[in-house]
Amino acid sequence: MSTIVEGMTYLLNILYNLSSTIGLANYGVAIILLTILIKTLIFPLTYKQMASMRKTVDLQPKIKAIQEKYKNNKEKANAAVMELYKEHQVNPLGGCLPIVVQLPIFWALYSALRHFPYDPSNASAHIFLGFDLTQIYGFTLSYHLILPLFAAATTFLQTRLTSPNASTDPTQKTMLYIMPVFFAYISATVPAGLALYWVTMNVVSIFQQLYINNRLSNKTKKAI
Template sequence: MDFLSNIVQQVITIIYHFISSFGVANYGVAIVVMTILVKLLLYPLSKKQIESTKAMMELQPKMKAIQEKYKDDKQRLNMELANLYKSEGVNPLAGCLPLVVQMPIMIGIFYGIRDFQYEGSTSFLWMESIAAPDPTYILPVLSALTTFIQSKQTMPDTGNPQNKIMLYFMPLFIGYISLTFPAGLVLYWVVMNIMQIGQQALMNKEAAK
């Protein structure tokens, strides 16, 4: 993982020096630019993962009914579930590969930004230093809010209590841990969420055509 985090730090440094040549010597801007580039590059994988996850969640009521009906016949249960996937055109493993590919990259970005050694000014917008937690709590609040919106977009209302718990728990958890993370890392998370929200809106628009 050190290899990936080192690459992330090098990319941030390269972007920082590039935008500095245009008079924008700011690490916050460099992190925003890097996040946008990463999300654009990973868009095909993100799209595949979101589509698969959403399709599986929409099948949950039907899957639950089958599991209840054939709970005493495991062989018939597996057969009926396979038939359900086939009839609905859903591959339960389709979302795994994109996630497997993206996870090391996301983890590398996490450690790369968290442990980044800044040179020069680290101020950004209202913050004196993105190397320290945001003292105004604005970024942690934004991290929780954007996580909620992004989750709401991809989580269909199936009436499942567990889904509702996760819908509200995860944003609160993300907001809570963001209180202690360097602001640069939380900035990355917020921008990533905003990009994801935009990409999801685009996907929904295309699906509605």
């Protein structure tokens, strides 16, 4: 993990130097650029995840029919569902891959920000829009609550976009409301730089999700 943390620190410094060349020498800008870079690199995985989820939603009537047919034989029902997935080239675990990829990135950024060697020649380099990116602000009633609130709002919207059955599926509905609260708490209890990363990642994810949803809908219309 130390190698990943060192790599994250090195990459952030490269992006900081890049922001300096355009007159925005700030680590907040570097974190935003880092987030956009990461989301761009894993976009193919995100697209595959959403295409798989869309197919899973479309297959729900057939899955329910199989479960009803074999309601007294769980093993046979599971085998039939897996065969259905195989027939339609759906990976039920495909949605986990982008999350698994991002977990070490999230932890590496957290570790890097805890002991980050900020530019000593620029005392304000780690101050971004009134936030000290090194500080943990908690839940004090102040301007700094904006980041946890933004984290909750963008997590809610992003979860809503990726879970089309959230209003009817009990599990998805629970996640729809629990995840924003969870990440609001996380954003208030980690360095503000990490909260900025999460909010930026959600915003980029929302735009990517709108694009993917539109593209998949167009494909479905053409197939009909």
